[in-house]
Amino acid sequence: DVKVTQSSRYLVKRTxxxxxxxxxQDMDHENMFWYRQDPGLGLRLIYFSYDVKMKEKGDIPExxxxxxxxxxxxxxxxxxxxxxxxxxxxxxxxxxxxxQYFGPGTRLTVT
Amino acid sequence: SQKIxxxxxxxxxxxxxxxTLTCNYTNYSPAYLQWYRQDPGRGPVFLLLIRENxxxxxxxxxxxxxxxTLKQSLFHITASQPADSATYLCALDGPNSGYxxxxxxxxxxxxxx
Numbered sequence: 001d002v003k004v005t006q007s008s009r010y011l012v013k014r015t016x017x018x019x020x021x022x023x024x025q026d027m028d029h030e031n032m033f034w035y036r037q038d039p040g041l042g043l044r045l046i047y048f049s050y051d052v053k054m055k056e057k058g059d060i061p062e063x064x065x066x067x068x069x070x071x072x073x074x075x076x077x078x079x080x081x082x083x084x085x086x087x088x089x090x091x092x093x094x095x096x097x098x099x100q101y102f103g104p105g106t107r108l109t110v111t
Numbered sequence: 112s113q114k115i116x117x118x119x120x121x122x123x124x125x126x127x128x129x130x131t132l133t134c135n136y137t138n139y140s141p142a143y144l145q146w147y148r149q150d151p152g153r154g155p156v157f158l159l160l161i162r163e164n165x166x167x168x169x170x171x172x173x174x175x176x177x178x179x180t181l182k183q184s185l186f187h188i189t190a191s192q193p194a195d196s197a198t199y200l201c202a203l204d205g206p207n208s209g210y211x212x213x214x215x216x217x218x219x220x221x222x223x224x
Contacts, residue, residue: 042200042215042217043200096210100155102156104154
């Protein structure tokens with residue numbers, strides 16, 4: 001079974017802090033994705049990566065950056081957290097063109 | 112831009128009946144369409160994938176249809192059970208985002224005994 005783990009289930013940070021969310025997968029998938037999910041807005045793609053050190057912007061990349069130094073690890077970075085980044089963050093992995101496997105999510109609160 | 116619409120209102124049905132959820136899309140012709148289940152506080156779980164050249168796909172009590180002319184997919188759960196209560200998301204491959212998916216906002220299904 002594919003396992004996708006995220007570093008925290010719940011996280012509380014202060015405005016202006018730098019925040020790191022980490023995602024690790026154990027299935028050697030090329031593609032990894034970061035989404036955020038908000039009530040009424042659904043899942044929105046922040047960034048994705050199709051190979052080590054490769055990254056592509058999704059629909060809402062502003063205020064975020066990513067890092068993929070190793071194939072199994074994809075990090076989402078909030079450079080300076082703001083209250084409008086309070087959300088559920090979901091990491092996913094996939095082989096090309098196939099189903100995505102999601103992690104359990106990190107519920108981030110920025111105060 | 113690509114738009115995906117799912118019924119925003121919750122669907123309430125009685126146990127044993129067939130639940131039918133709708134996914135409509137515009138401004139794009141996807142190569143495939145996927146359905147996911149999401150329980151509260153958890154990540155989505157993949158259910159079925161159907162490709163543009165397939166009209167129907169089944170998996171146990173689940174059935175998905177894909178009508179590229181109507182730009183619509185229907186997701187059916189037969190002999191529904193209370194354990195099927197969840198939010199169901201449809202997703203399409205994005206036109207400009209490689210293998211990333213564009214998700215609908217989901218439809219909440221409640222199956223009552």
